[in-house]
Amino acid sequence: xxxxxxxxxxxxxxxxxxxxxxxxxxxxxxxxxxxxxxxxxxxxxxxxxxxxxxxxxxxxxxxxxxxxxxxxxxxxxxxxxxxxxxxxxxxxxxxxxxxxxxxxxxxxxxxxxxxxxxxxxxxxxxxxxxxxxxxxxxxxxxxxxxxxxxxxxxxxxxxxxxxxxxxxxxxxxxxxxxxxxxxxxxxxxxxxxxxxxxxxxxxxxxxxxxxxxxxxxxxxxxxxx
Amino acid sequence: xxxxxxxxxxxxxxxxxxxxxxxxxxxxxxxxxxxxxxxxxxxxxxxxxxxxxxxxxxxxxxxxxxxxxxxxxxxxxxxxxxxxxxxxxxxxxxxxxxxxxxxxxxxxxxxxxxxxxxxxxxxxxxxxxxxxxxxxxxxxxxxxxxxxxxxxxxxxxxxxxxxxxxxxxxxxxxxxxxxxxxxxxxxxxxxxxxxxxxxxxxxxxxxxxxxxxxxxxxxxxxxxx
Numbered sequence: 001x002x003x004x005x006x007x008x009x010x011x012x013x014x015x016x017x018x019x020x021x022x023x024x025x026x027x028x029x030x031x032x033x034x035x036x037x038x039x040x041x042x043x044x045x046x047x048x049x050x051x052x053x054x055x056x057x058x059x060x061x062x063x064x065x066x067x068x069x070x071x072x073x074x075x076x077x078x079x080x081x082x083x084x085x086x087x088x089x090x091x092x093x094x095x096x097x098x099x100x101x102x103x104x105x106x107x108x109x110x111x112x113x114x115x116x117x118x119x120x121x122x123x124x125x126x127x128x129x130x131x132x133x134x135x136x137x138x139x140x141x142x143x144x145x146x147x148x149x150x151x152x153x154x155x156x157x158x159x160x161x162x163x164x165x166x167x168x169x170x171x172x173x174x175x176x177x178x179x180x181x182x183x184x185x186x187x188x189x190x191x192x193x194x195x196x197x198x199x200x201x202x203x204x205x206x207x208x209x210x211x212x213x214x215x216x217x218x219x220x221x222x223x224x225x
Numbered sequence: 226x227x228x229x230x231x232x233x234x235x236x237x238x239x240x241x242x243x244x245x246x247x248x249x250x251x252x253x254x255x256x257x258x259x260x261x262x263x264x265x266x267x268x269x270x271x272x273x274x275x276x277x278x279x280x281x282x283x284x285x286x287x288x289x290x291x292x293x294x295x296x297x298x299x300x301x302x303x304x305x306x307x308x309x310x311x312x313x314x315x316x317x318x319x320x321x322x323x324x325x326x327x328x329x330x331x332x333x334x335x336x337x338x339x340x341x342x343x344x345x346x347x348x349x350x351x352x353x354x355x356x357x358x359x360x361x362x363x364x365x366x367x368x369x370x371x372x373x374x375x376x377x378x379x380x381x382x383x384x385x386x387x388x389x390x391x392x393x394x395x396x397x398x399x400x401x402x403x404x405x406x407x408x409x410x411x412x413x414x415x416x417x418x419x420x421x422x423x424x425x426x427x428x429x430x431x432x433x434x435x436x437x438x439x440x441x442x443x444x445x446x447x448x449x450x
Contacts, residue, residue: 091360137316
């Protein structure tokens with residue numbers, strides 16, 4: 001494998017904390033394949049057995065679902081050096097949850113499950129990164145489910161603020177981007193901004209850059225109970 | 226540790242595939258603690274740092290959440306030899322998501338994160354079981370999110386049936402229990418049974434023991450599109 005690739009892989013969340021030399025030694029001792037795909041070529045079909053870890057080395061891929069009327073819904077774009085479906089390599093239902101296809105010319109590193117397990121056993125950093133990656137995904141989804149049970153965006157924002165401000169704190173700092181928050185709530189970014197603006201006008205909260213100041217905790221509490 | 230405990234632990238999903246002797250050798254080489262709790266005693270508070278894997282050895286514990294009005298909502302009971310919050314030991318937000326307390330006299334095996342990582346590296350079976358456990362959780366949650374975007378129970382059932390019957394198959398077998406399905410849909414078991422009965426009366430489906438026969442695929446498709 002060319003040295004450029006090791007440089008790129010060091011930036012992947014799965015190999016974070018390893019240097020190029022360490023990574024090269026690791027990869028050279030396991031079985032792997034590098035595959036090239038043409039624009040629009042299918043990389044994996046939804047329902048295919050997920051028996052390998054794939055990492056984008058060049059280009060971007062798109063994840064799509066087909067609904068029952070045959071309409072295609074785009075889920076996300078994944079660009080180099082992002083991993084594909086890492087939470088589906090293990091577990092009861094280890095099948096690709098989406099169709100994955102190439103957005104343009106794409107190069108993919110493919111590690112069979114056995115190679116991934118070998119990497120886990122030879123390198124704690126990779127193992128911990130992998131566990132962190134799927135655990136964070138689980139934590140994000142658990143939280144998202146809590147948000148989905150509330151109907152309006154304002155209720156979701158109220159819950160989010162009150163969770164962060166649990167110790168009777170009246171000023172909280174939002175470290176996530178608006179896009180990440182919108183994803184968590186399952187809404188679009190403009191809708192989120194509009195709802196935040198409305199809540200400011202209603203004197204529930206006040207926004208100061210990355211901070212949110214709670215002006216009326218009682219009314220926020222009522223929104224979600 | 227007494228030999229009875231190894232026998233019990235072999236039945237835990239995390240140690241599945243290991244015999245008592247192998248398990249004993251593994252556990253004897255790592256640091257662990259066994260703690261006893263009295264009825265109603267708090268084992269972990271929601272928000273506490275989750276820096277250890279806990280496995281119930283005796284009795285049952287309950288996981289509860291407190292909502293913003295101060296009301297306590299029971300999430301689940303976990304009995305021996307179940308693990309507690311295994312998806313929260315790693316990841317960005319590794320804090321207990323719920324309050325955990327003892328239902329009666331309880332004995333808990335507590336393995337610090339370092340011991341868990343050591344076990345991963347010395348035993349592939351434990352590692353794979355752990356990865357399977359949190360990956361299955363992620364897969365369950367991803368699917369649950371898809372179901373939560375549909376409003377009525379009947380719509381959720383329609384989606385579930387059509388997912389299983391994707392290849393124009395008109396008879397599917399349900400391997401999950403009604404309780405597992407109800408959990409997936411986020412509804413109670415009686416509500417699920419009622420909805421299934423209604424759909425049978427409406428001649429959308431026919432239920433034969435564990436099988437569901439699709440009578441009107443077009444109308445099912447319309448319900449979810």
